[in-house]
Amino acid sequence: IDAPTSIAAPAPVALSYELFPPRSPAASETLWKTIRELEATDPDYVSVTYGASGSNHDTALDLVDRLQLETTLRPLAHLTCVGGSPAELSTVVNELLDRGVRGILALRGDTPRDGVLPHGALRYAQDLIELIRRVELRRSAQFAAGKVAIGVAAYPTKHPESPSEAHDIEVLLAKQRSGADFAITQVFFHTDQYASLLNRARRAGVTIPVIPGIMPLTSVRRIEKLASLSGVRPDASLVDRLRSAGDEAAARRIGIEASVALAEAALEAGAPGLHLYTFNEHEASLEVLARLSLPRPRRPSLAARRRAAH
Numbered sequence: 638i639d640a641p642t643s644i645a646a647p648a649p650v651a652l653s654y655e656l657f658p659p660r661s662p663a664a665s666e667t668l669w670k671t672i673r674e675l676e677a678t679d680p681d682y683v684s685v686t687y688g689a690s691g692s693n694h695d696t697a698l699d700l701v702d703r704l705q706l707e708t709t710l711r712p713l714a715h716l717t718c719v720g721g722s723p724a725e726l727s728t729v730v731n732e733l734l735d736r737g738v739r740g741i742l743a744l745r746g747d748t749p750r751d752g753v754l755p756h757g758a759l760r761y762a763q764d765l766i767e768l769i770r771r772v773e774l775r776r777s778a779q780f781a782a783g784k785v786a787i788g789v790a791a792y793p794t795k796h797p798e799s800p801s802e803a804h805d806i807e808v809l810l811a812k813q814r815s816g817a818d819f820a821i822t823q824v825f826f827h828t829d830q831y832a833s834l835l836n837r838a839r840r841a842g843v844t845i846p847v848i849p850g851i852m853p854l855t856s857v858r859r860i861e862k863l864a865s866l867s868g869v870r871p872d873a874s875l876v877d878r879l880r881s882a883g884d885e886a887a888a889r890r891i892g893i894e895a896s897v898a899l900a901e902a903a904l905e906a907g908a909p910g911l912h913l914y915t916f917n918e919h920e921a922s923l924e925v926l927a928r929l930s931l932p933r934p935r936r937p938s939l940a941a942r943r944r945a946a947h
């Protein structure tokens with residue numbers, strides 16, 4: 638008699654959220670409500686953005702500290718480098734590692750308008766990856782080398798300053814060679830764009846996980862803000878559908894539907910996880926998640942995780 642064939646459980650999908658450091662005490666209060674709601678979903682990590690040229694250095698590090706001390710969440714600290722000196726950036730990397738951070742998203746940030754960088758300053762995200770690996774090596778007497786997970790940005794549509802999508806793939810490959818462990822994508826609006834990026838990247842030799850960044854598209858205002866921040870052209874037909882939806886609630890339903898479709902298409906294409914750009918609000922991200930029912934690893938309850946963490 639043949640042994641019964643077992644049906645394999647679907648592979649778990651990694652889950653993460655992006656938060657930005659609050660700009661006021663009121664914003665901090667709202668953010669902490671969001672953090673508590675997101676914590677209950679047991680993400681693999683939450684990422685904390687960092688202003689270009691370190692403009693929010695203190696609030697970013699405060700948020701990272703509080704996440705480590707007061708929650709069960711694991712922070713992934715964004716760090717931008719353009720225009721910074723190796724000494725300044727080594728100091729920030731050491732500050733993060735001293736706080737117990739073991740994941741850094743290495744980014745360039747926005748270049749100054751005149752494009753002029755101080756002598757010796759870092760220019761590209763690749764320079765920051767190499768700097769982080771050097772700092773890690775110097776500290777290897779205290780910490781085993783190779784313990785810092787380095788993430789980088791990847792682009793489903795051409796980076797605004799890049800000559801071509803092919804060039805973006807070369808840059809992603811260079812970031813992998815310099816020591817990146819994984820990538821998170823910029824926002825995208827069309828369901829085929831993540832699959833296309835993944836195909837092009839794999840063909841070029843990129844082997845690291847590439848995690849799609851998904852933004853809950855709840856209103857035209859949100860989509861337009863997002864497009865202006867990221868330089869990614871919004872989907873005109875989606876904007877039209879939201880505009881003609883009748884009321885805010887109907888527009889929100891259409892937007893959430895579109896975000897779910899982006900996430901489903903990315904998972905179908907082989908995405909190993911989802912990174913949700915929350916805009917510091919939990920409702921829309923949780924709605925998207927509820928619609929997806931992601932296969933997640935079985936983990937202890939939040940109460941048990943809290944007891945184990947502190």
Ligand code: FAD
Nearest residue numbers: 686687689715744745746761762790796798799821822823
């Ligand atoms: P890079 O990889 O350095 O690329 C920048 C440009 O330079 C590209 O056009 C690339 O083609 C070109 N380039 C790179 N390397 C080379 C090379 N060796 N030779 C020639 N050309 C090269 N910004 C913030 O300020 N704070 C944040 O917290 C933040 N978080 C982000 C999170 C994610 C997931 C993403 C996708 C973006 C984030 N950004 C953030 C925005 C990011 O800083 C911008 O997209 C920025 O314009 C480029 O950053 P990068 O790390 O991709 O840069």
